[in-house]
Amino acid sequence: MIEKLTSLFKGFRDWVEGNGPRPENEGMPPEAPPPLPFTLKPPTAHSARFHELTIRERRRLWLESYGGDLFSSLYVGIGILACVLFVFVLLAAVAELPPFGDPGNPANNEVVQRYVERGGRETGAQNIVAGMILDYRAFDTFGESVVLFTAAVCVLMLLSTVADDSSSRTAPCRFVQNSGLTALKPVQNSGLTALKPVQNSGLTALKPVQRDDAILRGVASLSIPIILLLGCAVVVEGHLSPGGGFSGGAILSAGLILCANAYGFDRVHRVFSERTFVRSSSGALLAYAVMKGWSFFSGANHIESGIPTGKVGNILSGGLILPLNICVGLVVAGTLYSFYALFSEGEI
């Protein structure tokens, strides 16, 4: 325990002093600490000259010989002290927070009152959170979806192996093993921005070994339908029960990833190819933009869509919330799955 604590403290000190990563972790020879600038031997009290010095000179000498150590220990001590002080300040701030669920909290203002009192009637959503994020504040959710989509596009641009001419779809993996490190080597292709796979003769591409795992397949065959069904239910019932497009889309993508791991990416590719991804994601985003951007031009405050809200609690209620949830779910599911596929295989 004490050894662990001392090693932890040593690692922390290394990190504070910028000595790089823990040497033990990297399997490298332990790095000697850099010599301090002041390596003079302090004059001993027995030397003849020491008695002739004044107190001030003695102090200067001591600082010159021990100053480096003093500085580093002071540095660490002050750092720890600052951290502890910061923690206490934060804890004090937390202690000053109003109690949880108190009706007199400053967060309980007229906005919350309006949402709670009239949210169901105005949005037609039983799940008031869905009513908020997809009706009152639908444009924020649109921004979130755009952020995810942009991230997916960037990953696609960086990691995709699809060349400019779509006929030459080559080896899916362009990670090159380089002396223990996996280096990304994009090759500029004579004016083309397309990234061609690097194929070095002696180096093996890092394709994950596809093993015939009976246990994984058995569990997957049982659980994948349940997972996908649950994802669809969470997306479609977003306005009735907890959940919604984002969480449902994440569940769907988890099911797809499990399918890809158990049965191989080709199996998923039949259902969800890159073309499907591009079309569904951009189509869903466009549909979202049209549905919610339109309310800007109509002058409504994001609520009056012209679609009847229906009876609260029915599946076909809530006006635009159901299609918006489906759009967000499509974008999220496609994006998260494509992240996994791109990082793993180099293509969707």
Next chain:
Amino acid sequence: MVASTGNSLFAVEWLLLIFLIVCAVFVSCARDLLNAVVIFMSYSLIMAVIWVLLQAPDLAITEAAVGAGVTSLLFFLALRRVDRIGHSQEKKEEHHD
């Protein structure tokens, strides 16, 4: 700090919070990166349960799906990419062949 309705629930909440802090500390202390990811997964799972107890089921579902599920999957993938997991086993298999 935490909404509590009964004494037993209160105890469960404190237990979960303590476990959460333990997980958070041990994620940063774990030498093995695979262990760190697994502990991080359990952290997300505990957080999801706490969200349910705080009556935020929306957040609980998202935390369980994204935090415990997809994020950890991406972490595992990254570890495989940098040869931190699955390397030795594959080497063994190569020797067998």
